[in-house]
Amino acid sequence: MIHRILALATAVTLGTAVLAEEMKLAVTTSFENSGLADVLLPAIKEDLGLDVQLLVVGTGQALRLGQAGDVDAILVHSRTAEEAFVAEGYGTHRREIMYNDFVFIGPAGDPAGIAVAGSAAEALQRISAAEPAFVSRGDESGTHKKERALWAEAGLSPETFGAWYREVGAGMGASLNTAAGLDAYILADRASWLNFGNPAGLALLYSGAPALFNQYAFLAVNPERHSHVRHDLAVQLEGWLTSRRAADLINGYTINGETLFIFNAGPE
């Protein structure tokens, strides 16, 4: 029995190592939590014979991994940071792939009354006026950067907030767990929210405003900076991610009947 298990394990490890090429892609937690990777990765393996190993981290760390050359490409959602990454020569270029949107989650009773807000900025102003518990990612992730941009747009600065504003410094899932525990408001991406298994007393309260769109982009790490990166594989992957096949899979991905991502990669 033990021998069979070991043989199987060896076969699996050796099998993948011999047959397929491997590359490392740093992605954001929100992407991984959406479950889309489970649809895309097998298809990539099938079409390209390519094993994409995902490193699931916040956007901040993903960019650092790219800068250090520890991954071959990154897929993140924080436009300003991405453009800086390319401008500093760490990435060859930035290619938009798809978008989803952010949503405001909060206690189902909505004590701050954001459900009837006219804009994302107004929703935040209502929250800061009512001062209910609010959980912030606080981890320099794309979602965290988006949240701060939204506060700025609303003319508010989180540094001045009281104890009701809590930076947890954790991933999307962990932050949602915290919010559920505190019955707090939180900004989340729609995919993570729909896939979240522990909503407790929380509900989706506000969404759909254009300010909440969440653009994902693919950046291959610059081989001139790091000669060991598999730029060839990164280019292959980019080609696939912007193909018709990827478009169908991305647009067709739903959770509870809701479409999560909209493919918007343009021709090069």
Next chain:
Amino acid sequence: MNDIYDGLLSAFWLVVTLDADLLEISLRSLQVSLTALVIASAIALPLGTLLAIRRFRYRRLTISLLNALMGLPPVVVGLLVYILLSRSGPLGVLGLLFTPTAMIIAQVIIITPLIASITHQAMRELWAEYHDLLISLNTSGWQRIRTLIWDGRRNLLTASLAGFGRAIGEVGAIMIVGGNIDNATRVLTTAIALETGKGDFALALALGFVLIALAIGINVAIHWLSRTEREGRW
């Protein structure tokens, strides 16, 4: 309470259906932690014994250092190993980051001081007991170490098992240096962190129960295998 019940139930089903993913990450957990254990023991057992019987200049300093390292937070170890192994780091050319080897390195660093320290404690007692006899019998240094390791093997086993327990249950360091990559570096603890992040407490708990069962299983198995004397003294 419901979550725990669900967790137990899912753990049961995962195990009885020999879930392929579970099997893979459990085997990887074992592979990484057992390899780390073997390497760490090979360093720590003779080192701890030597510290117990040899008087040398920096002995006290070495022992204090060992005890301090024992309390080293795994995350810090992970971060240091990460910086060393990163492509931009001094050992970047080896390309070891985000591989099981990197995880083994981190675990060896975490558990070696622990095993060496426990070994030192146990061997110090045994040496106090044996000291006069072994001196009187005119034993060489190497014979002393061998005698102590052999007669103290049960204590050393306990030391090693403590190291194994810490290695297999560790998450902070291997998350950083392993990256929790599916099919490559995902082990039980990082999978638990991931599932907790997704709010899937039942699956996370199920994996937790499998981890506990594995740790207990290994302990029992090793003790059972090592019970050479007829009458157990435990």
Next chain:
Amino acid sequence: MVSSILPLTLTDVAVRRRGKTLLGPVDLSLEATGLTIIIGPNGSGKTTLLRAMHGVERLSTGAVRWSVPDEQAQHRQAYVFQTPIMLRRSVADNLRYPLQLLRLPRAEIGARVADWLARIGLEERASLQATRLSGGEKQRLAIARALIRRPDVLFLDEPCANLDGASTRAIEALLQAALDEKTRIIMTTHDLGQARRLASDAIFMLHGVVHEAGSAARFFGAPCTEELEAFFRGDIIA
């Protein structure tokens, strides 16, 4: 047997620890045969003297010399400690251990171990963990483990302390047998009866020095010093 490592000569031997003199100065010479008993009140330096002779005590001054180089002499003597030190192994493995250190052939080790198990009456308990033996059995095992290398000289520190009559008799029989095989024995004891039964010569220690010494008949029959006489009477000697 090769030439004996005796006589043993101690010249100006002293042991001092933290400014306190535990032993010495001692000048002493021990001849090649017999059983020397060392007696004296507690703290008089009996054990320290024994350890100094065996070479396991660091000397502050003086020297301990055998008739052969130290290296050789060390291999041909054995020491039995007051509290027998049992290796955490079986009874048979305890006997095997000193022979294994010498890398003797397996067959010879086996034969000698079997012989000594019989001599100390522990054949039945050969595979028992030595730490589980009774006090008397432990002491017998320790003596057998010392004698199994056939040493020229055997040191014993209070071998019968805290033992009952039967155990003491068994141990004295072992020592008598060793004497018959020409083993030189040097031992300390608190038991004056035992001292009289076994000694061929005796040493009386007081305040770290040799207060009186001589052949057994003279030593026990006609003590020269008041202190030894008082000691025999059972007085407390300050």
